[in-house]
Amino acid sequence: MHPLLAKLQLESHNPGGWCSRDQALGGGPPLFSINPTTGETLAAVEQVNRGAYDRIVEQAAAAFLTWRMMPAPKRGLVIRDLGQALRDLLEPLGELVSLEMGKIRAEGIGEVQEMIDICDFAVGLSRQLYGLTMHSERPGHRMYEQWHPLGPIGIITAFNFPVAVWSWNAAIAAVCGDTMIWKPSPTTPLVSVAVQHICNRVMADHGLHGVFNLAIGSNQEIGEAMIRDPRLPLISFTGSIAVGRHVAQTVAARLGRTILELGGNNAIIVAADANLDLAVRAILFGAVGTAGQRCTTTRRLIVHEAVVEELMARLIRAYAQIPLGDPLQPGVLLGPLVSADAVHHMQAALQAAVEQGGEVLTGGAPRPDLGPFFVEPAIVRMPAQTPIVHEETFAPILYVMTYRTTEEAIALHNAVPQGLSGAIFTTNLLTAEQFLAHSGADTGIANVNIGTSGAEIGGAFGGEKQTGGGREAGSDAWKAYMRRQTNTINWSTDLPLAQGIHFG
Numbered sequence: 001m002h003p004l005l006a007k008l009q010l011e012s013h014n015p016g017g018w019c020s021r022d023q024a025l026g027g028g029p030p031l032f033s034i035n036p037t038t039g040e041t042l043a044a045v046e047q048v049n050r051g052a053y054d055r056i057v058e059q060a061a062a063a064f065l066t067w068r069m070m071p072a073p074k075r076g077l078v079i080r081d082l083g084q085a086l087r088d089l090l091e092p093l094g095e096l097v098s099l100e101m102g103k104i105r106a107e108g109i110g111e112v113q114e115m116i117d118i119c120d121f122a123v124g125l126s127r128q129l130y131g132l133t134m135h136s137e138r139p140g141h142r143m144y145e146q147w148h149p150l151g152p153i154g155i156i157t158a159f160n161f162p163v164a165v166w167s168w169n170a171a172i173a174a175v176c177g178d179t180m181i182w183k184p185s186p187t188t189p190l191v192s193v194a195v196q197h198i199c200n201r202v203m204a205d206h207g208l209h210g211v212f213n214l215a216i217g218s219n220q221e222i223g224e225a226m227i228r229d230p231r232l233p234l235i236s237f238t239g240s241i242a243v244g245r246h247v248a249q250t251v252a253a254r255l256g257r258t259i260l261e262l263g264g265n266n267a268i269i270v271a272a273d274a275n276l277d278l279a280v281r282a283i284l285f286g287a288v289g290t291a292g293q294r295c296t297t298t299r300r301l302i303v304h305e306a307v308v309e310e311l312m313a314r315l316i317r318a319y320a321q322i323p324l325g326d327p328l329q330p331g332v333l334l335g336p337l338v339s340a341d342a343v344h345h346m347q348a349a350l351q352a353a354v355e356q357g358g359e360v361l362t363g364g365a366p367r368p369d370l371g372p373f374f375v376e377p378a379i380v381r382m383p384a385q386t387p388i389v390h391e392e393t394f395a396p397i398l399y400v401m402t403y404r405t406t407e408e409a410i411a412l413h414n415a416v417p418q419g420l421s422g423a424i425f426t427t428n429l430l431t432a433e434q435f436l437a438h439s440g441a442d443t444g445i446a447n448v449n450i451g452t453s454g455a456e457i458g459g460a461f462g463g464e465k466q467t468g469g470g471r472e473a474g475s476d477a478w479k480a481y482m483r484r485q486t487n488t489i490n491w492s493t494d495l496p497l498a499q500g501i502h503f504g
Contacts, residue, residue, distance in 0.1 A: 004096045005043065008089065008194045027052045028217055033190045036102040036336040037326050039372040045189040047217045050225060056213050057231050060152035060179040063210025068149045068177040075175045076126025078211075082171070082202045083119030086112060089198065093163070095328060096191050101162055102335040102373070103290045104327040115167035118457045118473060122171035125478055129176065140492025147482040149177030150257075153234040154226040156247075159338055160293045160394075161238075162188035163195050165261070168461070168472040169236045169481075174211060176481040181213045181232070183223055187338060189216050219243075227251050234259065234481065238295075241392075241418070241466045248468070259480050260468025261461075263392040264420030266443070266452035267300035269409045269435065272307055274425035275449070280314050282425070282451035283398070288322060288377045289453055291337050292396030296421045296445070296453040300389060302412050305402045312379070312400065316362045319377055324370055336373035337395060343373055346395035349388060350378060353399070356386040364397070390416045406431055414442045420463030421455070423447040444471070 028047030035042050048056065067075070086093065094109030101108070131145035155169045166182055173180055184192035192214060199212035215222055227235050227250045236259040237247045244262040251258045268286065270279050286298030303311055327335030337343050343366055350364045364378035377396035382389055384401045403409040413422055422443040424435040432448045435441055444463035445455060455461050460475035462468070471477040497503060 004092055004099055005190070008092055008096060008197070028221075031186055031189050031216060033100055033188070034339075035099060036338050036373045037099075037328075037371050042100060043190055045193060045216055048215050048222060049217075050221060053215050053217065053222055053225055056181055056215050057152060057229065059210040060181055060213050061231055063208070064149070064152050064177075064179045067179055067208070067211055070177075072126045072129055072175055072177065075177065076123045078202060078206050078208065079119050079126070079171050079174055080123045081205060082199065083116050083123070085198050085202055086116050086119065090116070093191070093194055093198075096194055097162060097188075098327045098335070100188050100190050101159060102327055102338055103160075103293075104332055104335050105329075107290060108327070111161060111164045114164040114457060115171075118164075118167050118171045121457055121474060122175045125172065126175040129478065129482070131484075136488065137498060138490075138496045140490060140494060141496075142489045142491065143486065145484055145486045147176075147479070147484055150233045150481060150483055152179045152181060152232055153236065153481065154229070154232040155180055155182045156223060156226065156235065156237045156239070157182070157184050158238045159185040159187035160290060160295070162191045165238050165472070166192070166195065168457070169259070170212060172473075172478050173481045176478055178234075178481055179211050179213070181215050181226065183215050183217065183226060186216075186218065192216065228254065230254050230256070233257060236470070236472070237261070241468075244468055257480070258468075259462075259470035259472060261295065261463075261470050261472065262466060262468040263418045264295040264297065264452075264463060264467060265299050265390065265392045265416040265418040266296055266421040266423075267302055267413045267416075268298050268422070268452060269403075269413060269424040269426075270301065270303045270307065270311060271406070271409075271424065271426035271428065271431055272304040273427045273431075274304075274307065275427060276307065276311060276314065278449060279311065279425040280318055282423070283315060284318050284322075286423075286451035286453045287398040288319075288334055288396050291335055291375075292377065293338060293342070293394050294453055296455065297394075297396075298423075298452045299392065299397065299399060300413075300416075301398055301400045302409050303400060303402055304409075305404060308400070308402050312361060312381075315379060315398075319362050319379060322377065324367060324374060324376070334377065334396070336371055337375060339373060342395060343375055345393055346375055346378075346397060349391070349393040349395065349397055350380065352388045353380050353382060353386070353397075356383070356388055358382040358386070358388075358399070361400075384412055385415060392418060406434055410435065410440055417466045418463065419443045419465035420467045421445040421447070421452040423450060423452050425449055443467075 026046035098108035
């Protein structure tokens with residue numbers, strides 16, 4: 001057993017489903033967790049079959065009937081304890097994220113810190129699930145709205161943030177009064193098992209069961225069952241645009257709700273007056289962090305022609321100094337891609353870029369000497385509006401284009417079908433405001449003088465266009481996990497009708 005599994009009190013053959021009082025549910029074939037740094041198998045996890053899945057949903061539905069009746073501030077206390085339990089295991093859980101997914105240790109620990117932060121946010125939110133009051137046109141009447149829990153919800157997460165995105169949904173949904181079923185990525189089952197164990201201990205401390213539930217299984221069987229299941233009024237899905245489109249259509253066909261966090265093809269505009277010291281650091285982290293496998297990764301660089309040569313020289317020097325290697329080792333800034341398929345897709349994208357007139361300025365080569373899934377991060381000079389630039393390749397490829405006017409830069413920024421995150425580097429207030437105006441960036445997140453990655457949980461996270469329109473984490477994203485009810489109370493002895501209607 002790997003030492004991290006022992007630290008987290010995990011057995012290497014834990015079944016992949018949990019419901020009442022930590023009762024294990026399995027029945028499906030084993031799923032092997034692979035260390036992307038070495039290609040070695042870490043452990044095998046027994047997946048759930050359809051029968052086990054149904055029992056998990058039934059358990060979540062039964063738990064909802066009592067969980068929804070607990071006052072929201074009391075539900076917040078459960079999430080407070082979950083946050084504390086995550087604090088106690090911050091480092092080993094973060095290291096397990098790095099071990100299983102491949103992001104560097106600082107990012108793995110940062111992901112768990114994000115879970116802690118959203119728990120803190122949710123605790124405060126548990127006392128603020130507010131509705132509005134409205135003035136009635138009828139005398140002696142009072143109108144207001146209130147928010148009620150939806151029920152058991154489905155959370156389907158991706159490999160690149162294997163625990164943080166779950167927590168964005170789970171912490172908020174829990175204080176809203178929902179129970180949940182989590183289907184993690186088949187690529188990262190171990191870390192979901194670890195989180196479920198933590199949830200089980202917190203639930204047991206509060207005499208609860210069935211609030212947090214895990215169903216590890218295939219996309220074809222368990223994922224498909226979830227999106228078609230009328231018992232789940234909401235599906236929160238994080239993944240590709242192609243799969244997200246199928247999720248949206250399937251859930252909509254049963255008139256269910258979705259929160260969709262799909263692809264990103266994020267750009268940074270670098271103006272002629274930009275602070276290049278700031279820009280280089282932000283571009284480097286945005287393009288190379290998590291080996292280019294963030295939905296907010298910087299994939300396009302739109303640079304004013306007056307500074308493009310200087311910026312390229314700086315970036316090429318910076319890329320040459322990036323330490324690649326085992327993501328758990330000190331000083332390493334770039335770990336592996338998640339799989340052999342990811343390496344293949346990167347190489348295919350680079351080939352397409354060259355065929356479409358691009359020039360690879362640095363990087364792009366596989367590094368089998370480091371491990372089976374290692375690659376050098378690439379910078380590619382591209383003509384504007386080539387097809388490959390409009391696609392999202394989940395790898396560290398940075399496409400560079402030039403512009404002359406701010407209007408041209410914003411048009412290039414908005415020309416892709418995705419709309420998650422965008423940024424501009426400029427010291428000109430007017431240019432910054434132009435980027436943020438109605439006619440500016442068409443993304444759900446738009447930044448000035450910071451990069452496209454690293455969103456804080458206090459703001460709502462999500463994007464527009466083919467990114468799906470979903471919102472998670474902060475602001476009023478909690479409303480997606482509840483249903484709105486408008487209430488009118490007649491405290492008079494008359495029965496006036498609205499719109500001045502007289503009947504009988």
